Amino acid sequence: MELLSPSSSVAINVDVVGGSSTGMKQSQSMVLKSKSATVSSACLERKEVDDTKALVAELCRHFYTLGWVLGTGGSVTIKVHDESVPRSHQIIVMSPSGVQKERMAPEEMFVMSSDGFILSLPPLKPYPYPPPKCTDCAPLFMEVYEMCNAGAVIHSHGMEACLVTMINPFSKEFRITHMEMIKGIQGHGYHDELVVPIIENTALEGELKESLTDTIRAYPKTTAVLVRNHGVFIWGDSWISAKTQAECYHYLFNAAIKLHQLGLNWSSPNHGPNHAFNGGWGCGNISRALDCMIDPSKYRRTSSIYI
Numbered sequence: 001m002e003l004l005s006p007s008s009s010v011a012i013n014v015d016v017v018g019g020s021s022t023g024m025k026q027s028q029s030m031v032l033k034s035k036s037a038t039v040s041s042a043c044l045e046r047k048e049v050d051d052t053k054a055l056v057a058e059l060c061r062h063f064y065t066l067g068w069v070l071g072t073g074g075s076v077t078i079k080v081h082d083e084s085v086p087r088s089h090q091i092i093v094m095s096p097s098g099v100q101k102e103r104m105a106p107e108e109m110f111v112m113s114s115d116g117f118i119l120s121l122p123p124l125k126p127y128p129y130p131p132p133k134c135t136d137c138a139p140l141f142m143e144v145y146e147m148c149n150a151g152a153v154i155h156s157h158g159m160e161a162c163l164v165t166m167i168n169p170f171s172k173e174f175r176i177t178h179m180e181m182i183k184g185i186q187g188h189g190y191h192d193e194l195v196v197p198i199i200e201n202t203a204l205e206g207e208l209k210e211s212l213t214d215t216i217r218a219y220p221k222t223t224a225v226l227v228r229n230h231g232v233f234i235w236g237d238s239w240i241s242a243k244t245q246a247e248c249y250h251y252l253f254n255a256a257i258k259l260h261q262l263g264l265n266w267s268s269p270n271h272g273p274n275h276a277f278n279g280g281w282g283c284g285n286i287s288r289a290l291d292c293m294i295d296p297s298k299y300r301r302t303s304s305i306y307i
């Protein structure tokens with residue numbers, strides 16, 4: 001689309017399905033609302049917009065090093081802070097789809113209105129770069145913004161977020177307690193039980209929308225939803241809150257996986273041996289070995305195996 005002169009304030013009705021000034025055709029899922037968006041073009045040229053684009057690019061590069069956004073997967077979105085505008089009406093920066101996250105640059109970001117219209121597209125790049133396309137998570141991000149009044153959302157494909165949903169393939173929740181890092185999750189203390197809902201994966205990212213919204217409605221205080229065999233969506237009032245919580249969530253997922261490997265129960269306060277899993281996934285011998293370390297007299301040794 002073409003923006004008008006910088007000082008003009010205009011009603012911008014962006015028909016992304018019908019194409020844009022770049023000739024790019026966006027998918028139907030990009031049309032999130034049918035109303036037109038009223039945004040000043042001067043508003044899009046504010047320093048805060050450029051700063052937020054640079055921040056999203058920087059976070060993508062950082063999250064790549066953590067393994068959260070490998071293979072162009074995962075995505076990040078942040079609202080452009082403006083004291084004079086309620087958060088629900090602030091404009092939005094979103095990372096693109098199909099771009100190597102470790103090479104992400106500020107000019108590759110999409111800018112969107114608070115009601116889901118694309119206001120600014122990245123420039124077209126020559127072969128072998130694909131045409132610019134906004135993240136497939138856009139409809140999901142918009143739901144989180146609207147339902148949770150979030151200031152930023154992170155979608156991670158971190159392996160720990162994926163694996164923790166596989167330990168019990170029928171579980172609808174991940175629960176953990178008595179871990180220091182729980183204090184990093186909004187509204188939680190050390191003694192609290194953290195509950196993260198799990199939804200089932202779908203073939204296409206956009207198809208998660210219904211189960212994501214149903215789950216947020218069922219867990220109104222949650223700041224994360226796990227997607228089985230896929231990853232996790234995490235949000236906060238600001239990018240700092242979203243990033244801090246994302247680090248704590250990933251730590252806790254990792255801890256749960258390691259406790260499980262050790263045959264220990266991550267969801268009980270004392271994290272004792274998890275006899276329910278005894279014999280599964282290598283827990284038996286490790287659990288016994290740990291018990292033996294506590295009280296060796298309980299066990300006799302034959303060859304190299306504790307029995």
Ligand SMILES: [Zn+2]
Pocket residue numbers: 073074155157205230231
């Ligand atoms: Zn994903």
